Amino acid sequence: MKVTIKDVAKKANVSPSTVSRVIANNPRISDKTKEKVHKTLKELHYRPNVIARSLVSNKTNILGLIIPNSNENLFKNPFFIDVLRGISIYAQKHGYHIMYTYSKNEKEEKEYIQEYIYSNLVDGIILLTALENDPIIKHLKKEDFPFAVIGRPENTDSILWVDNDxxxxxxxxxxxxxxxxxxxxxxxxxxxxxxxxxxxxxxxxxxxxxxxxxxxxxxxxxxxxxxxxxxxxxxxxxxxxxxxxxxxxxxxxxxxxxxxxxxxxxxxxxxxxxxxxxxxxxxxxxxxxxxxIDSEGLGYSVAKLLIAKLNNQEMINNHIIVETKLIDRTSK
Amino acid sequence: MKVTIKDVAKKANVSPSTVSRVIANNPRISDKTKEKVHKTLKELHYRPNVIARSLVSNKTNILGLIIPNSNENLFKNPFFIDVLRGISIYAQKHGYHIMYTYSKNEKEEKEYIQEYIYSNLVDGIILLTALENDPIIKHLKKEDFPFAVIGRPENTDSILWVDNDxxxxxxxxxxxxxxxxxxxxxxxxxxxxxxxxxxxxxxxxxxxxxxxxxxxxxxxxxxxxxxxxxxxxxxxxxxxxxxxxxxxxxxxxxxxxxxxxxxxxxxxxxxxxxxxxxxxxxxxxxxxxxxxIDSEGLGYSVAKLLIAKLNNQEMINNHIIVETKLIDRTSK
DNA sequence: CTGAAAGCGCTTACAG
DNA sequence: CTGAAAGCGCTTACAG
CATH class of the missing domain: 3.40.50.2300 (Response regulator)
Structure with a gap:
């Protein structure tokens, strides 16, 4: 059986609110009860139910990735797997999970974005590419939902992006x-x-x-x-x-x-x-x-920007330029 | 503002319960109110909050993917991206989302699995590889949590798997x-x-x-x-x-x-x-x-097996063999 | 066929 | 410093 905050409260002889506060490391709890609660937390192997938590905090700590499954083959390109890894590595370090969705075309893409936003599934969205006059970027901007893009958008006003030069x-x-x-x-x-x-x-x-x-x-x-x-x-x-x-x-x-x-x-x-x-x-x-192009760096950086924004961190820049490296194999 | 079931109920002059039943397509609702509610649902662009729904149903419709980020380079292998796509395509068709996590070693892998399970994040787990005497498979079996594996496990007893021959x-x-x-x-x-x-x-x-x-x-x-x-x-x-x-x-x-x-x-x-x-x-x-080896087919099939299990569908087989194809480029 | 109520597992303002 | 209560947005047994 999964153990809840109530179980812990009962065993530790405190109220559920107190348990919750101990978990949140609320400073107003006495060291003594803190210790006591921590002990039973361990004993019962308590893990918070993230779904319940999300419902009240209105945050899921999930980032949504939209992957165009178009016929340009771009995302069968090997560099792409490194992007995925980069995103995940930064996100995991900071307590976020990554969800991905393939979409066949612009219509589907918009649909999945609506789903991500209005079903309260994700806190932010990562786009893997920027087009000229990009309809998806426009759409996300209009929805005023947090997102970040790999690729410099045409109009960079107030949007988060990461790219090579x-x-x-x-x-x-x-x-x-x-x-x-x-x-x-x-x-x-x-x-x-x-x-x-x-x-x-x-x-x-x-x-x-x-x-x-x-x-x-x-x-x-x-x-x-x-x-x-x-x-x-x-x-x-x-x-x-x-x-x-x-x-x-x-x-x-x-x-x-x-x-x-x-x-x-x-x-x-x-x-x-x-x-x-x-x-x-x-x-x-x-x-x-x-x-x-340091694909992993691109992924890592885009996650970094988006998560900074979600945590309302001060940002000096709304973009990150990832360094490229010329690998010279010319015959001369 | 996000619109909730209450907003719809008020506008349609029914109770929240009724709205919920209409959404769930409960047969005991009169066609008339069904119609009325559906209309306001449309008008207000209602989308269910999946988090709230998950809290009561105890299901998230999310599948978790554990990706070993080991030094064997196996998952930098190009076939792997096709596996991801295959999983996603089947899952999306059936209303599931995919979440992935990289893990550096067995310890981390187990940790992430615990997190997936006990934080109530996912309904099932997909493993991308089967080892001899696989500790992760053992662990998941002991936890008695739904999962499926790409790769034939050593002991196939009551576990779901997909593989080539x-x-x-x-x-x-x-x-x-x-x-x-x-x-x-x-x-x-x-x-x-x-x-x-x-x-x-x-x-x-x-x-x-x-x-x-x-x-x-x-x-x-x-x-x-x-x-x-x-x-x-x-x-x-x-x-x-x-x-x-x-x-x-x-x-x-x-x-x-x-x-x-x-x-x-x-x-x-x-x-x-x-x-x-x-x-x-x-x-x-x-x-x-x-x-x-038809990587996409492997991904597609593993999602299929796991989702069938989660929906308590009758299964004739606990595994699927994906056909291979010899691509002959020998010099003779 | 429909509504009021309880509950999923948390968090947090309020009160003391 | 701690507890009782309300509430997040749903679902569903109970009652009528």
Missing amino acids: NFKAMYELVNHLIAQGHKDIAFIGGPSEFMFSKDRLKGYKMALSAKGYIVNDDKIIHESGFDVNSGYRACKKIFKNFSPTAIVTTDDLLAFGANKFLKEENIKEVEITGFNNVPTYEFQSHSITSID | NFKAMYELVNHLIAQGHKDIAFIGGPSEFMFSKDRLKGYKMALSAKGYIVNDDKIIHESGFDVNSGYRACKKIFKNFSPTAIVTTDDLLAFGANKFLKEENIKEVEITGFNNVPTYEFQSHSITSID
């Missing part, structure tokens, strides 16, 4: 290639509505124009997915008209796809770079230069 | 190799305390002896992890004394590591096989034969 990471990467002598660099991206897609593209453009190179929009290809096939298709399109010496992509899987095309066509000496530093089991032919 | 999958794979003319086949496994490790090893041994080959224990290597480095080390050990024509492994990452060693040593024409059919971005040098 995608602009800077791509900017530096392109600079790195230029320093190696590359003058003709193409760009392959996934769906452009993701904010990180936009930021990486900006970094690419800016790096080129800062050195006086002309940005040729025909060398910029966006595909509908973040997968190997999309990379393959994009690379094919580029080489129909051009022969760049390097291609930057916004995701390792795109890079792998591009590589596949080059290999099939027996095109050599083109440098391909990716993003996310996905494990490629390096025994295989060759690995690519990539940007390590 | 690991014995059969490996048995058939080795047979397949033998049919291709291989006579000298070595074995590389990860930690042997996992039940699937044992089953796969048995399949290997049985396939050999069924054909009259002698099983040589020196050609069976177990390493402490399921990662590339472990595979590399194991392969090195094997080739110190032998030169098998094929090596079967219990995980693709082990296979990749073995492959790496062979490549470095310039050893050709050794067939390596894996398990899990991890994506290798096939543009790379060559892909390996592997067993697809």
